[in-house]
Amino acid sequence: MFRRKQHSHTEENDGTHQEAKINELKSAIGPISGRSKQFCSDACFRRYLVARSWNVDKSKKMLEDTLKWRAVYKPEEIRWQEVAMEGETGKVYRATFQDKEGRTVLVLRPGKQNTSSHDNQLRHLVYLLENAILNLPESQEQMVWLIDFGGWSLSNSVPIKMARETAHVLQNHYPERLAVAFLYNPPRIFETFWKVVKYFLDPTTFQKVKFVYPKNKESLEIMQKHFDENVLPKEFGGRSDAHYDYEEFSTLMAKDDLKSIKAWGASDDKSSSTLVVETETSQATAASSPSTR
Numbered sequence: 001m002f003r004r005k006q007h008s009h010t011e012e013n014d015g016t017h018q019e020a021k022i023n024e025l026k027s028a029i030g031p032i033s034g035r036s037k038q039f040c041s042d043a044c045f046r047r048y049l050v051a052r053s054w055n056v057d058k059s060k061k062m063l064e065d066t067l068k069w070r071a072v073y074k075p076e077e078i079r080w081q082e083v084a085m086e087g088e089t090g091k092v093y094r095a096t097f098q099d100k101e102g103r104t105v106l107v108l109r110p111g112k113q114n115t116s117s118h119d120n121q122l123r124h125l126v127y128l129l130e131n132a133i134l135n136l137p138e139s140q141e142q143m144v145w146l147i148d149f150g151g152w153s154l155s156n157s158v159p160i161k162m163a164r165e166t167a168h169v170l171q172n173h174y175p176e177r178l179a180v181a182f183l184y185n186p187p188r189i190f191e192t193f194w195k196v197v198k199y200f201l202d203p204t205t206f207q208k209v210k211f212v213y214p215k216n217k218e219s220l221e222i223m224q225k226h227f228d229e230n231v232l233p234k235e236f237g238g239r240s241d242a243h244y245d246y247e248e249f250s251t252l253m254a255k256d257d258l259k260s261i262k263a264w265g266a267s268d269d270k271s272s273s274t275l276v277v278e279t280e281t282s283q284a285t286a287a288s289s290p291s292t293r
Contacts, residue, residue, distance in 0.1 A: 021054050022046060028060045035076065035264060036067050043141060051175035051204070066173045076264045078127040080253035086124035087253075089114045090244030094132055094252075095146070097231040097242070103179055104132040104143045107244075110158065111151025118162045125166065129174055131256055134263065142179035144226070148235050149186045157193055167200040178205065182223065184212045184236050212237075 022045045032040060040063070048066075052058035070076075080087075087093065091112035095105040106128060115121060132143045158166070170178065186194075198206060212219040214237055223229075223237055232238025 018046070018049075018054070021049055021056060024056050025049060025059055025063070028056055029063060032067070035070070038264070039067070039070065047141065047176035051171075062172060062175070069173055073126070075126045075130050076260060078123060078130070079257050080127070080250060083120065083124040083127050084250060084253075086115055086120055087249065088246055090246065090249070092125055092128050093244055093249055094128060094135065097228075097240075099144050099179075099226045100228060101140065101179075101226075102137050103140050104135050106132050106143055106145050108145060108147045109150065110147070111149060111153070111156060113156050113158075118159065118165075121158075121162065122166060122169065126169065129170075129177070130260070131253065133174075133177065134256060134260055142177055144179050145181035146236055147181060147183045147186075149184065149190065150235060152187065152190070154189060154193065160196055163197050164200045167197070167205070171202055171205055178208055180208050180210060180226070182210050182212050182226075182236075185214055186211065 022042055025045050025048070026040075029040065045059075045063075048059045048063045049056070052062055089112040090107075090109060091114065092106065092108050095107050098105060129143075136143065183190075201209070210222060212223055214220065220237060223232070227236075227238065229238045231240050231242075233240050233242050
């Protein structure tokens with residue numbers, strides 16, 4: 001009984017301590033307004049503190065850098081019609097299923113690379129990160145990545161510079177948003193690429209990367225632990241015949257763009273009604289583009 005009370009007391013102290021750290025970070029950031037204020041929820045402050053081991057000064061620097069980046073990059077204003085070409089092959093998309101904890105799943109298929117502009121590729125990924133967050137249930141803050149290496153080779157792999165920039169954006173501007181990333185059946189030659197890329201990852205992110213091999217029993221158990229095999233696509237060892245459909249996904253993203261507009265409001269140079277009309281008009285345009293699956 002004594003140990004149980006002691007454990008409860010410790011948890012209470014930890015909670016009080018964390019709350020104090022959140023308030024300290026709020027004060028350090030100072031007055032903010034507009035979308036920055038909307039972005040900086042208590043949950044946001046907590047994620048940045050966790051990412052910097054509850055060091056307020058380091059968390060403040062990290063969060064300020066993100067606010068500056070968001071003010072320039074404006075990720076919440078990216079619309080599907082701007083990145084639709086990047087999505088024609090389904091190299092990255094939000095799955096229609098979740099993991100067993102109800103978290104949003106992003107499917108990445110690097111072997112389906114279809115463009116050469118690294119800036120547009122990153123913009124496409126950022127758009128889908130924002131979309132994944134937009135579709136998280138209230139009880140969840142993190143997403144899951146499923147990476148399919150079918151068709152991947154060093155010749156169509158992401159350049160090292162792009163991999164470094166992608167890791168930087170994910171780790172520094174979306175801290176604690178990734179729960180786990182499953183690398184499914186990577187070819188042996190991927191080890192050469194991974195030896196370089198892993199040095200771009202901080203220790204926390206590195207620990208979230210899981211290699212899964214279909215002939216390895218322990219790997220399969222990891223997948224079964226996280227996913228219902230009836231909804232998991234066959235290419236990831238599941239039983240589902242679900243596949244990426246560009247037209248259907250374009251329609252879904254156009255609808256989500258309307259959700260994003262309602263969630264974030266209009267930009268300074270456009271009214272909400274104008275953005276809604278433009279987005280609704282783009283639904284037919286995006287959905288009618290040639291599909292490559």
